[in-house]
Amino acid sequence: MELVPLAQGFGVEVRGVSVLDVATDAEAYKAVRAAFEEHSLLLFRDQPIADDIQVAYSRAFGPLELTKAVSVGAGSFYSRLTNVGPDGAIVPPSHRQVLVAQANALWHTDSSFKKTPALASVLSARVLPGADGDTEFTSTRLAWERLPGDLRARLQDAVATHSYANSRDQIHPDLANAEERKALPPVRWRMNWLNPTNNRRALYIASHAYAIDGMDDRDARQLLAELMDETTKREFVYVHKWHQGDVVMWDNRAMLHRGRPWDYARERSMVRTTISATAADGLDQVTPTVH
Ligand code: OGA
Ligand code: MN
Numbered sequence: 001m002e003l004v005p006l007a008q009g010f011g012v013e014v015r016g017v018s019v020l021d022v023a024t025d026a027e028a029y030k031a032v033r034a035a036f037e038e039h040s041l042l043l044f045r046d047q048p049i050a051d052d053i054q055v056a057y058s059r060a061f062g063p064l065e066l067t068k069a070v071s072v073g074a075g076s077f078y079s080r081l082t083n084v085g086p087d088g089a090i091v092p093p094s095h096r097q098v099l100v101a102q103a104n105a106l107w108h109t110d111s112s113f114k115k116t117p118a119l120a121s122v123l124s125a126r127v128l129p130g131a132d133g134d135t136e137f138t139s140t141r142l143a144w145e146r147l148p149g150d151l152r153a154r155l156q157d158a159v160a161t162h163s164y165a166n167s168r169d170q171i172h173p174d175l176a177n178a179e180e181r182k183a184l185p186p187v188r189w190r191m192n193w194l195n196p197t198n199n200r201r202a203l204y205i206a207s208h209a210y211a212i213d214g215m216d217d218r219d220a221r222q223l224l225a226e227l228m229d230e231t232t233k234r235e236f237v238y239v240h241k242w243h244q245g246d247v248v249m250w251d252n253r254a255m256l257h258r259g260r261p262w263d264y265a266r267e268r269s270m271v272r273t274t275i276s277a278t279a280a281d282g283l284d285q286v287t288p289t290v291h
Pocket of ligand 1: 081
């Protein structure tokens with residue numbers, strides 16, 4: 001296995017090991033798992049990807065999430081990010097599936113709004129629009145390490161509230177419907193996530209986060225916006241330009257990501273599988289202690 005750096009301080013392209021190797025060979029899994037813990041973002045190129053291969057790869061890392069109700073792929077292991085509707089035609093730009101892409105264009109970490117947040121996401125390119133539609137990544141581990149010491153001390157035990165509706169409401173008031181709002185009530189997480197394999201901490205924030213325990217709501221939103229701005233400065237961002245056959249995996253404990261727009265009259269279809277965090281991934285560290 002060869003690891004080729006993608007960005008300053010995080011992200012590697014994995015060469016010499018395929019996603020199928022990881023699914024079928026314990027040694028390959030071990031090596032790739034170690035790279036994931038260390039580098040937070042992995043890229044595999046030229047993969048003969050299909051749904052079953054993606055699931056076989058993903059489930060090596062832990063339990064898989066089921067796609068939530070209302071989303072495309074609901075109830076399955078697959079989250080289908082696509083602007084093609086059930087009838088096979090490209091949906092109009094006002095369609096929910098395009099609004100979903102626009103919500104994904106807010107900096108976020110996957111599933112911080114769920115009762116069990118995500119350890120990792122695996123995203124494969126299936127149909128690319130020809131130009132644009134990049135995905136951007138930044139390291140919240142490096143962001144944590146850059147914070148001034150007094151702010152880091154303040155955030156050590158700080159707890160933020162996340163909700164699905166908070167990010168969707170920034171795009172369109174009806175994007176999160178009544179069923180989703182009911183199924184996904186706000187959840188609270190410590191604002192940093194300690195990785196138990198290397199003891200490195202990462203800032204844990206997202207467009208889903210909006211309140212901080214013990215803080216005035218306006219001040220909390222202001223602080224979250226400042227943390228987000230600092231974390232996502234251009235010089236800290238890796239822009240992934242997709243090629244056919246690319247499979248990208250990221251650590252939701254230590255990365256923020258966002259999708260970029262494209263010409264919505266062209267098809268862009270991606271498939272995501274998502275691995276839930278467990279105690280071994282430090283879930284207990286990010287869960288606020290009940291008083
Ligand atoms: C995701 C996501 C952005 C994109 O799959 O979780 O946010 O570029 N994707 O498709
Ligand atoms: Mn996402």
